[in-house]
Amino acid sequence: MKKTISILLVLVLALCASIPAFAADTITTEGGSATKDVKATYQPGDTPTIYSVDITWGSMEFTYTDASKGTWDPETHQYKGATEATWSCENDANKITVTNHSNTGIVAVLGYTSGEGFSEINGNFSKDSYTLRSAEGTTRGNAPRHDFYLTLSGSLNESALENTVIGTVTITIYGFDSLTD
Amino acid sequence: MENDNKKKSIDKKLMIIIIVLCFITFSSTVVTATLLIKNSMQKDKGNVYPVVSQDPDAEPIEEEGSSEEPLTNPDGGGAVSLIYSNQATASEGDGIATILFQNPSKSNQSIVIQLQITDKELIEKLGKTGRTDKEKAKIEGAEDYDSEKNRMIIAESGLIPPGHKLTTLELKALPDGTVLPKGNYNAVFYILAYDKDTNERAVVNMQIPISLTILE
Known part of the structure; x- marks a missing residue:
């Protein structure tokens, strides 16, 4: 029994003595040196994408002025100064501004949908889409932004009431990541 | 007498x-x-329009930069600021979806969020749109039907006034009773804007493509 315990104790002591050998290279001579690799693994930081977009729009109120034959000239029996039908609006009433405060780029896509009964009226924008870069490295005052302008074409029936809703504008905001999916 | x-x-x-x-x-x-x-x-x-009820889950935003000036509101127009994540996750197809959507106090529009999925996406994922037979015949049977343009609404918030945020949306089953099964869906946040003073619905709407994940 004593023998067995003694053998076990010796084994335990021998194992303990060998532990430092796992820690680093053994220094065997006075003034010697040992080396140990330093290891590292890259893990990306947690930076979630936050979308922050400001959208402003003008009144979107347009006036349709129908074509005019001009003024009747009784001498020539002809009309003079005929004009074509036009769509007009107050200054910037047709402006839509998209400003990007996100930490990623966005793409703004604009679309016009005619209302029921006004399918002959079309809406076009100065640009159908525009890419706004990330707001990283910018201040709130100079955040990436773009102005879009809506113009209408087609004719409005004289029976239309004042300020009739003839269509709607839809702004789609795509994030760069959703475009690459 | x-x-x-x-x-x-x-x-x-x-x-x-x-x-x-x-x-x-x-x-x-x-x-x-x-x-x-x-x-x-x-x-x-x-011009005062019918009031849309405020979403009971809309919470005030604790804005650090509350001193930030309101957006310049063009005459007769509107201005809205949106802060959001384009990811939404729900445990079940008719459960509560976790979202991030804020309408900061600098907006002058209240908003309503609809979570929509195109017919095309539903047909690809479920093999059907989930409309009732009557609606299916009316909409999907139309000559100009376009599965990419037509959408189903699977959730809709109440009104979120400026200075408020919404972190959850309750998903509902499709009209025929189908519940969205586990999976990833290309969905859209469709934003309706209402003037905060008159409640007039804006003629400008916004939409944001997002990824909806149903876990179970």
């Missing part, structure tokens, strides 16, 4: 009739005046 009593009785009846008539006249005058005042007050309000 008997005549006196008779006269007194007649006078009493007359008095009651006069009191009743006075009461009726007074009541009708009050009712008429109230209705007239109410009517004129409604006219004074001008």
